[in-house]
Amino acid sequence: AQTVTQSQPEMSVQEAETVTLSCTYDTSESDYYLFWYKQPPSRQMILVIRQEAYKQQNATENRFSVNFQKAAKSFSLKISDSQLGDAAMYFCAYRSFFSGSARQLTFGSGTQLTVLP
């Protein structure tokens, strides 16, 4: 079974600065997807960024980028130029790649990010 670990329950960052959220995972599969989801206070969880394990290039979405280290099973999220609206709970998640395999997401315990003005 796959597991996802987020070792930072809480993080804070000054507005306009850069912050990195950590995520490690364990799997015996060679192909899979990794995700970062964001849940702002009292709002729904939304997908921030997605990485396919077979792609060597790190995914980037505007101010959000990942550092995907497949051998180390590490998948960190970097938020550049942090904004007040980035304050949220961030979840790292894993999903199997192959059809027929489990389609559900396996989540970490989350990192609560505070952005300081």
Next chain:
Amino acid sequence: EAGVTQFPSHSVIEKGQTVTLRCDPISGHDNLYWYRRVMGKEIKFLLHFVKESKQDESGMPNNRFLAERTGGTYSTLKVQPAELEDSGVYFCASSQGGANEQFFGPGTRLTVL
């Protein structure tokens, strides 16, 4: 386009009572998932519907939980009788295909006293 909706947003019940949570997926999404987050812990998968059929219910904790998806549209998750450890946030998600992005609802916060 309306997103995934869940009702109620918050439910407070006493141990031993019954509660039914509802999820309305995005129109046209055949795949519907239920997840649960117990306070401070990770979000855990409960079950997966494809249309009206249960594709995977390996995450259901016990037989006090019953999920249905009538006609392949909305889904309900009933907890009967509720126990203290059932408290948490219950999330619903839907996707158009099993391999596609899952869109989440806002969750239902269940408190069992």
